[in-house]
Amino acid sequence: MRISLPFEIECTQMYGARFDCGGLFNWSLRIFDSSQDLIQELRESYAIEAGSEWQTARNSFTFKESSAPFIEQMRYLHFIIDGKDDRFWKGHYGTKFARSAVRIRFNSLRDGGAGDNNMIVSRQGEPGWYPL
Numbered sequence: 855m856r857i858s859l860p861f862e863i864e865c866t867q868m869y870g871a872r873f874d875c876g877g878l879f880n881w882s883l884r885i886f887d888s889s890q891d892l893i894q895e896l897r898e899s900y901a902i903e904a905g906s907e908w909q910t911a912r913n914s915f916t917f918k919e920s921s922a923p924f925i926e927q928m929r930y931l932h933f934i935i936d937g938k939d940d941r942f943w944k945g946h947y948g949t950k951f952a953r954s955a956v957r958i959r960f961n962s963l964r965d966g967g968a969g970d971n972n973m974i975v976s977r978q979g980e981p982g983w984y985p986l
Contacts, residue, residue, distance in 0.1 A: 864914040871902040877949040
């Protein structure tokens, strides 16, 4: 496999809450090898106030020349989101989600980010397993 370094895997997720109830948004981004053994993980949580505007969470894995041996093992990106309301209501009153996206960008780190920003892969859809 030929790999162009440096590159980054950027994940974004829009989230919001109801007008009358806040919530909590959790997400986990994980990279696995071909045996589905965990290689790297990022986790974050966000508190959302009632009635707040849609917000976008962004996180990325960055790979440079020193990451080459590690990159050869990567096979899957697991994108997990969950949320709940802060009043513990029964039913569908929790956090709202939209526009899950995974982007792989090559050359985006050269010249402090001012170089080519060639987007190679961009996928929007449901959170879950994404083969790399």
